[in-house]
Amino acid sequence: MTAFDANWSLLTPEMVLAALALLVFTIDFMTGIHGKKPFIGKLSVLSLLVTAVLVLFMNNSGGQIADLYLIDSFAMVFKLIILVGVAMVIMISLHYLDRNEEIYQGEYYSILLFATLGAMIMVSSADLITLFIGLEILSISSYALVGFKKHHRHSTEAALKYVILGGAASAFILYGMSFLYGLTGSTSLLEIGQVMPTLFADYTVIMTISLIFMLVGFGFKISIVPFHMWAPDVYEGAPTPVTAFLSVVSKIAGFAIVLRVFTFGFLGVHEEWVMIIAVLAAVTMVLGNIIALTQKNTKRLMAYSGIAQAGYLLVPVAALPFIGTFSINMILFYSIAYLMMTLGAFAVISLVTEDAGTNDLSSFAGLFQRAPYLAISMTVFLVSLAGLPLTAGFIGKAHIFFGAAAADMLWLAIIMIVMSVVSFFYYFGFIKQMFMTAPKANDEELKVPTSLNAVITVALAVTLILGILPNIVLDVFNTFNWFALF
Amino acid sequence: MMLNILTWLVFLPLIGAIIIMTIPKENVNVIRSLAAITSGIALVISLVLWAGFERGATGLQYATTAEWFNIGFLQINYEIGLDGLSLPLIVLTTIVTTLAIFASFSIEKRVKEFYLWTLVLLTGMLGVFVALDMFLFFLFFELTLIPMFFLIGIWGGKMKEYASFKFLLYTGLGSAIMFMTFIAMFYKAYEAMNMQETTFSMIRMAEIFADPANPDVLTGAVKGALFLALFVAFAIKLPVFPFHTWLPNAHVEAPTAASMILAGVLLKMGGYGLIRVGVGILPDQAARFASLIALLGVINIIYGALLALVQTDLKSLVAYSSISHMGIVLLGIASFTTAGMQGAIFQLVSHGFISALLFFMVGAIYERTKTRTISELGGLSKSVPILAGFTLAAAMASVGLPGLSGFVSELLAFIGIFGASAEILPAATVFGVIAGLGIILTAAYLLWAVQRTTFGPMKEKFVGLADARPMEYVPMIGLLALSIVIGVYPHILSDVINTTVIDIVSKIGG
Numbered sequence: 004m005t006a007f008d009a010n011w012s013l014l015t016p017e018m019v020l021a022a023l024a025l026l027v028f029t030i031d032f033m034t035g036i037h038g039k040k041p042f043i044g045k046l047s048v049l050s051l052l053v054t055a056v057l058v059l060f061m062n063n064s065g066g067q068i069a070d071l072y073l074i075d076s077f078a079m080v081f082k083l084i085i086l087v088g089v090a091m092v093i094m095i096s097l098h099y100l101d102r103n104e105e106i107y108q109g110e111y112y113s114i115l116l117f118a119t120l121g122a123m124i125m126v127s128s129a130d131l132i133t134l135f136i137g138l139e140i141l142s143i144s145s146y147a148l149v150g151f152k153k154h155h156r157h158s159t160e161a162a163l164k165y166v167i168l169g170g171a172a173s174a175f176i177l178y179g180m181s182f183l184y185g186l187t188g189s190t191s192l193l194e195i196g197q198v199m200p201t202l203f204a205d206y207t208v209i210m211t212i213s214l215i216f217m218l219v220g221f222g223f224k225i226s227i228v229p230f231h232m233w234a235p236d237v238y239e240g241a242p243t244p245v246t247a248f249l250s251v252v253s254k255i256a257g258f259a260i261v262l263r264v265f266t267f268g269f270l271g272v273h274e275e276w277v278m279i280i281a282v283l284a285a286v287t288m289v290l291g292n293i294i295a296l297t298q299k300n301t302k303r304l305m306a307y308s309g310i311a312q313a314g315y316l317l318v319p320v321a322a323l324p325f326i327g328t329f330s331i332n333m334i335l336f337y338s339i340a341y342l343m344m345t346l347g348a349f350a351v352i353s354l355v356t357e358d359a360g361t362n363d364l365s366s367f368a369g370l371f372q373r374a375p376y377l378a379i380s381m382t383v384f385l386v387s388l389a390g391l392p393l394t395a396g397f398i399g400k401a402h403i404f405f406g407a408a409a410a411d412m413l414w415l416a417i418i419m420i421v422m423s424v425v426s427f428f429y430y431f432g433f434i435k436q437m438f439m440t441a442p443k444a445n446d447e448e449l450k451v452p453t454s455l456n457a458v459i460t461v462a463l464a465v466t467l468i469l470g471i472l473p474n475i476v477l478d479v480f481n482t483f484n485w486f487a488l489f
Numbered sequence: 490m491m492l493n494i495l496t497w498l499v500f501l502p503l504i505g506a507i508i509i510m511t512i513p514k515e516n517v518n519v520i521r522s523l524a525a526i527t528s529g530i531a532l533v534i535s536l537v538l539w540a541g542f543e544r545g546a547t548g549l550q551y552a553t554t555a556e557w558f559n560i561g562f563l564q565i566n567y568e569i570g571l572d573g574l575s576l577p578l579i580v581l582t583t584i585v586t587t588l589a590i591f592a593s594f595s596i597e598k599r600v601k602e603f604y605l606w607t608l609v610l611l612t613g614m615l616g617v618f619v620a621l622d623m624f625l626f627f628l629f630f631e632l633t634l635i636p637m638f639f640l641i642g643i644w645g646g647k648m649k650e651y652a653s654f655k656f657l658l659y660t661g662l663g664s665a666i667m668f669m670t671f672i673a674m675f676y677k678a679y680e681a682m683n684m685q686e687t688t689f690s691m692i693r694m695a696e697i698f699a700d701p702a703n704p705d706v707l708t709g710a711v712k713g714a715l716f717l718a719l720f721v722a723f724a725i726k727l728p729v730f731p732f733h734t735w736l737p738n739a740h741v742e743a744p745t746a747a748s749m750i751l752a753g754v755l756l757k758m759g760g761y762g763l764i765r766v767g768v769g770i771l772p773d774q775a776a777r778f779a780s781l782i783a784l785l786g787v788i789n790i791i792y793g794a795l796l797a798l799v800q801t802d803l804k805s806l807v808a809y810s811s812i813s814h815m816g817i818v819l820l821g822i823a824s825f826t827t828a829g830m831q832g833a834i835f836q837l838v839s840h841g842f843i844s845a846l847l848f849f850m851v852g853a854i855y856e857r858t859k860t861r862t863i864s865e866l867g868g869l870s871k872s873v874p875i876l877a878g879f880t881l882a883a884a885m886a887s888v889g890l891p892g893l894s895g896f897v898s899e900l901l902a903f904i905g906i907f908g909a910s911a912e913i914l915p916a917a918t919v920f921g922v923i924a925g926l927g928i929i930l931t932a933a934y935l936l937w938a939v940q941r942t943t944f945g946p947m948k949e950k951f952v953g954l955a956d957a958r959p960m961e962y963v964p965m966i967g968l969l970a971l972s973i974v975i976g977v978y979p980h981i982l983s984d985v986i987n988t989t990v991i992d993i994v995s996k997i998g999g
Contacts, residue, residue, distance in 0.1 A: 329561055386635065392628045401668075402560045408672055409561075416672075420665045427661050428654065431638070435650060438602075439642045474558045 829905020
């Protein structure tokens, strides 16, 4: 490689987002630390939308910066999902921060924007160092976000747990990467991928350790069993919109890098890891769903539900070597479905639990009488999470099921379906509270603020439309060549 | 664009539900009338279909196909149509649902939601009976799940939550097995056509399984496994022993209208699926497992009857009688004769009317006496003679008294079983005799129950109970009349189903 004549303009969306995040930061300083600042939240949403438009615009270039940074369709779609997801998280936050004044609002939004930036870098990177930097920007921002209710013991405890365990996970990833670098002398996933088959044959033990270490670290980030222990505690302690952010945006970004690393770096030796991923997926689906059955706290329940959902998303990763980029379609479609149904559910949860002052499932009692639209929307989100027809969640799961069957992993597909039936039990537990239990005596009609209403309506519309006409998205996916380099 | 009349029929209730959604919940009378009108129109459409159905013509009528969506290389079509198997069940569905809506005018709790769910349920049930694309069939099958969950869970009895969750999990598991089997069938058909053709169409699937381009794919073991999986999926719904345990809970806890629909229509989806998908696509395997099906049929008859005999609650007695009666459907199917298959379909329809009537009567009695415990009832023929009379008539119909529809279906099923070919069903006579003895039990538990509840000395507390209201005559007379009509003039039904039955049975060479 000669002098670095990179086309830096490809980084426009990232640079613009960074600049806007700094702007948010500055405005925050100029307006004093305390107090409600909904305008900063709105500015942040605007920043994300501007960035999203730029991302869309950049797609035509299809370029790359050396082998470090790829602007391919894969990255574009993941970035759009992430940006839309964070925009929805901020919309949920607007209401939440209005109710929780001890949170320093300006900082909150700018850190959320930086976290988004980290996620964007992650999904575009094709180099171990770049990837790690993106991951750490996201992770460190997330640690801070979890502890934002700093006068609450739970929030602080969650942040501490998250930072220690997250740090350990990062160390695992870095350690795993160091073996790769040590043996290849390169941090480029493309170069590593080219020599991988011979490398693996020569240094089987070291390569296996490297692979497993990275898997442990990534497994933590996407919260799959057995690296999921942190999730329930952190989700419970974190402010609800941050919980939504962790369970959706950070998880989807995590899947993006898992896909990058395993397709670019390790596809040549897929027989070594397919079984491991398949077993992890199975264990994650089984444990996530079964432990969720016992949960009475909405946020812990959503944590286990999120673990189970990560298991579903892991199935196409295991099938990837056999069905190729079909897997990417599945993962991206399910990511969109997961984003919409989970964020929709969190919007409702945030409103209901804040109103009740408790995260207990019983705060949903009689919601249908108090706010019919909210209850019906929540039902759609839950039914979609459970994978019942006419919702995006069903199409996504059916799609993954077909893929697993086509990849001759019928056993995995069967576990997935059976566990979906188990999940009926806890998702319908919510529904039971909303429709079949009488509201508490002093509960009145619940007013839904505009920002939350917008999030819920968008999520509802997308969940239903993609459930009935999935081809709106799938046809677009089919025109994409996910990895421009292959 | 002029939409297919079947499409109108299926989605009309959904439109009705959406209209009801816009009406303020205080206007209960408007909501009730709208629900009744919607289902009434569906009933009229189904009768128009019945009248216009070309008897004696093979193949599908009123059929239409449109591309819906595709996932990867899987094309899902909106493919619907009618034949002699689905038409009677369509009419059964619209009649029972309309009458159930009339029967539930006395419901005062959350009226709007009640009719909303009932109409959504109606769309799901009608969809199941017209769908010819397996994926679409599955979607409609699942669509019935959520409304029934709510109907039981909100308007049900004391243990409604337990019952609704049990219903949800059992039928959810059944659907999951069905879905997996459908996908497996899809892939096997795809392989059998040397990866040249993908289809979810039941019609095409049956052709492929009968005549695959690559027969090595569809070995006996593969097909056998597929059939057994399908059987389990539908057995949960029918229900077949040992998958029946959800039924007593669901039926007993459900409100009257939901019990009527559950017993009257939802169970029939299991029987219909077994004939349409199981026997329709894998006839040779159905014949191969005929003994198993017949055995389970006999167990259902006897076991359901014995359990019914010991029930102390009138509604659970009726619920267990449903299990017993569904055994006859299995027996009829297992015979693989024209008569037996006719008997099975007759039983689906006949039991639909009779069980709906029985559940209605139990509901009406409970509403007045506030008890369903048989020992606490008694002498109802003196306090509420009309209700007692109809209860007796319903019991007679259920027992299978000649001149009523139950008799025809049982007779046909038994003619079938005794005429079954020895190759398909070696022990046909044994099954027939044992099942015949089981039928006697039916008479025992039903008549004994009627005797204990309606006759005997009148209890003090039941003096002065109001007898049937005018609105209650509609379902009572309607359902009983249908049972009588089919019993006296079975040709009205056999006329429609014959061609299809002969077509199904001919696939097995019977």
